Amino acid sequence: MLIELENRIKKILREKFPESQGIQSLSISLPPPHIKGNYSIAWPMSAAKHLKKSPLEIAGEAALLIKDDSISDCEAVPPGFVNFTVKDEFCFREILSLNEKQQKYFCLSPFTGAVNLEFVSANPTGPLHLASGRAAAIGDSLARILEFVGCKVSREYYVNDAGRQVEILGLSLKARFEGKEPPENGYRGEYLLKMAKNLPRKDCSRWGNKDFSEFAISKIIKMHKTDLAAFGVEFDNWFLESELHKKSWLKKTLEKIKRKKLIYEKDGALWFGSGAKGRGDKDRVLVKSDGRNTYFLSDIAYHLNKSSRGFKHIIDIWGADHHGYVPRMKAALGALIPEIDFRIIIHQLVLLKKESEKVKMSKREGRFISLKELVEEVGKDAGRFFFVMRSPNSHLNFDIGLARKKSNENPVYYVQYVHARICSIFSKARLDGAKMVRPAEVELSDEEKRLAVKVLWFEKILQTCIEDLSPHHLTSYLVELAGLFHSFYDTCRVLDPQNPEKTYIRMKLIEGVRFAIKSGLGLLGVSAPEKM
RNA sequence: GCCCCCAUAGCUUAAUGGAUAAAGCAACUGCCUUCUAAGCAGUUGAUCCAGGUUCGAUUCCUGGUGGGGGUACCA
Numbered sequence: 001m002l003i004e005l006e007n008r009i010k011k012i013l014r015e016k017f018p019e020s021q022g023i024q025s026l027s028i029s030l031p032p033p034h035i036k037g038n039y040s041i042a043w044p045m046s047a048a049k050h051l052k053k054s055p056l057e058i059a060g061e062a063a064l065l066i067k068d069d070s071i072s073d074c075e076a077v078p079p080g081f082v083n084f085t086v087k088d089e090f091c092f093r094e095i096l097s098l099n100e101k102q103q104k105y106f107c108l109s110p111f112t113g114a115v116n117l118e119f120v121s122a123n124p125t126g127p128l129h130l131a132s133g134r135a136a137a138i139g140d141s142l143a144r145i146l147e148f149v150g151c152k153v154s155r156e157y158y159v160n161d162a163g164r165q166v167e168i169l170g171l172s173l174k175a176r177f178e179g180k181e182p183p184e185n186g187y188r189g190e191y192l193l194k195m196a197k198n199l200p201r202k203d204c205s206r207w208g209n210k211d212f213s214e215f216a217i218s219k220i221i222k223m224h225k226t227d228l229a230a231f232g233v234e235f236d237n238w239f240l241e242s243e244l245h246k247k248s249w250l251k252k253t254l255e256k257i258k259r260k261k262l263i264y265e266k267d268g269a270l271w272f273g274s275g276a277k278g279r280g281d282k283d284r285v286l287v288k289s290d291g292r293n294t295y296f297l298s299d300i301a302y303h304l305n306k307s308s309r310g311f312k313h314i315i316d317i318w319g320a321d322h323h324g325y326v327p328r329m330k331a332a333l334g335a336l337i338p339e340i341d342f343r344i345i346i347h348q349l350v351l352l353k354k355e356s357e358k359v360k361m362s363k364r365e366g367r368f369i370s371l372k373e374l375v376e377e378v379g380k381d382a383g384r385f386f387f388v389m390r391s392p393n394s395h396l397n398f399d400i401g402l403a404r405k406k407s408n409e410n411p412v413y414y415v416q417y418v419h420a421r422i423c424s425i426f427s428k429a430r431l432d433g434a435k436m437v438r439p440a441e442v443e444l445s446d447e448e449k450r451l452a453v454k455v456l457w458f459e460k461i462l463q464t465c466i467e468d469l470s471p472h473h474l475t476s477y478l479v480e481l482a483g484l485f486h487s488f489y490d491t492c493r494v495l496d497p498q499n500p501e502k503t504y505i506r507m508k509l510i511e512g513v514r515f516a517i518k519s520g521l522g523l524l525g526v527s528a529p530e531k532m
Numbered sequence: 533g534c535c536c537c538c539a540u541a542g543c544u545u546a547a548u549g550g551a552u553a554a555a556g557c558a559a560c561u562g563c564c565u566u567c568u569a570a571g572c573a574g575u576u577g578a579u580c581c582a583g584g585u586u587c588g589a590u591u592c593c594u595g596g597u598g599g600g601g602g603u604a605c606c607a
Binding site for chain 1: 535536537538543544545546547548549550551552553554555556563566567568570571572573587588599600601602603604605606607
C-alpha cells in the first residue's frame with residue numbers, strides 16, 4: 001500500500017532528521033503531468049526553516065535515503081521536491097493485491113469508538129425535497145466510506161414528532177377530512193388531500209386532534225422511508241423526539257445544566273448562561289415562560305442521549321439554513337459532554353437553476369421538486385452522483401433540465417461506462433489466451449504505468465474524503481481514473497492472442513481499475529452496470 | 533447592524549500552502565472492418581479588487597465589492 005510506503009519514508013526521515021517536527025503530516029502527492037516521477041514529496045521545503053538548511057539540500061539527502069527496493073529512481077528537484085518513480089514490479093504486485101483483503105484499508109480509520117451519523121432529519125410534515133436529497137447522498141456516502149475503512153457507523157434520522165407543528169399537521173389533516181381548507185398557518189400540500197381520502201372513515205369520525213396528528217406523522221415517516229430507500233439510503237435508527245419526552249430526558253438535561261450552574265432565570269423563562277454560548281452568540285432560552293421547552297433544549301437532550309448510547313463520535317449534517325445554530329450547539333455540548341467528539345457538517349442549499357420551458361410545464365408547483373420526483377426523473381445513480389460531486393461548502397446548482405437528460409452529458413455514465421467496458425472484455429477473454437508473468441518480470445508501458453499509479457491512489461483519496469468528511473473528492477477521482485482508462489482503452493488492446501504475456505498483464509491491470517471503479521461507485525451508492 | 537458560506541474558462545465546478553491551475557457542458561477539427569463511439573485525439577478559453585504573511589498564495593490573514601443564508605420565549 002502507498003500508506004505503508006509513506007510510513008516507511010516517514011520513519012527514515014525521522015531517524016535522519018530527529019529535530020524536525022513536520023514529518024507526521026508528510027504526505028506523498030501526485031505531481032503534475034510534465035514532471036518526471038510517479039510520486040512527489042514537498043516536505044523538504046516546509047522543513048527548511050527549522051532545520052536551517054536549504055530545501056534542495058534537505059531534498060538531496062532525503063532522496064538518497066528514501067530509495068529502496070520498490071523505488072527505481074529518486075531525485076531532488078528545485079526548489080525542494082523529492083520526486084520518485086516506483087518500480088513496475090512494485091506497481092504490479094500492488095495491483096494484484098488490491099482485491100485481496102478489504103481489511104487492509106482499516107488502517108485509514110480515523111475513529112476508534114462508535115460513530116453516530118445523523119442526517120436528513122426533515123420535519124415529518126411533508127415530502128422530502130431537494131436539500132434533503134443532498135444531505136441524504138452526502139451522509140450515506142460518508143457512512144459507506146467510514147464503514148469501508150472499518151468504522152462502526154450508525155445512521156440516524158431524528159424525527160420531530162412533538163411540538164406545535166405536529167398539532168398543526170393534525171389540524172390540517174382533520175380539515176381535509178372534513179372537506180375544509182387547512183387553517184391559516186396549516187399545511188396545504190396535495191399529499192394531505194390524498195391522505196385524507198385514504199383515512200379509515202368509520203374509525204376516525206371519533207378521532208381527536210391527536211389521533212389525526214399521529215396518523216399523519218406515521219404515514220409521512222413511512223413515505224420518507226420509502227423515498228430514501230429508493231435513493232439507496234437506509235437508516236439504522238429513526239429516533240423519535242417524543243421518546244425524549246417520555247423518558248424524561250429534558251428534565252434530566254435541565255438538571256445537568258443546573259448542576260453545572262449554566263442556567264439562569266429571566267422574565268419567567270430559563271436561559272442557557274453566557275458561560276456556554278458560542279462566539280458572537282447571545283444567551284438562549286431553554287424553557288419559555290409558558291413552561292414549554294424550546295427546540296434548543298430538546299436538541300441538547302437528544303445529543304446527551306446519543307452520548308449515553310455509547311457513541312464517542314457524533315457527526316451531524318445540517319443544511320446551511322441551520323448554520324446559525326452551530327455555535328450554540330457546539331458550546332452547549334462542549335460544556336456538558338466535553339469528552340465527546342462532536343462535529344457538524346454544513347452543506348449549502350440546493351439552488352434550482354432557472355427552469356427551462358419543459359420543466360415549467362411538467363411542474364404544477366413551479367419551483368418545488370421533491371426527492372421522489374427527482375429519483376423518478378434522473379434516476380438514483382445520477383441523482384446521488386450529482387449531489388456529492390460538489391464540496392458541501394459550495395452551493396449546488398441543480399439544473400433539472402440537464403439532469404433530466406439521460407445522456408452522455410452526465411459524468412456518472414462516463415464512469416459507469418468504464419466498468420461496462422471492462423466487464424465486456426472479461427466476457428470475451430478466453431482462459432488460455434493469457435500467460436502468467438511473475439511480477440519481477442513485468443514491464444509496464446507509459447500508458448499502463450500511468451493507469452496503475454492512478455488505481456493505487458484510491459486509498460489516498462479515501463483518506464482525503466475522511467479527513468474532510470466529504471465524499472466529493474471520490475467523484476473527482478473516479479472521473480479522472482475513467483478518463484485515463486478510456487484513453488488507455490483506445491491505444492492499448494487488452495486481448496492480444498499474439499502476445500499472451502501482455503494480455504495477462506493488461507487483464508490484471510484492468511481488473512485493478514474495475515476494483516477501484518466498482519468500489520468507488522459503491523461507496524457513492526451508485527451502481528456499476530456490466531452492460532450499457 | 534451583527535454572524536456564517538461562496539466568488540476560478542461563456543456556463544457548472546475541481547485543485548492536503550507547492551511545480552506549466554484540472555474536468556464536464558457550450559464552440560470548432562479529426563477518428564468506428566479491430567476487446568461497447570455513452571469513447572478517443574486536438575483547438576479556443578479562467579483564479580473578483582487592494583493590501584499583508586511566506587522561499588512560494590487560487591488556497592492563510594485584513595479591508596473592500598458582489599451573491600446566498602442566518603440573526604425568535606419559531607419549529
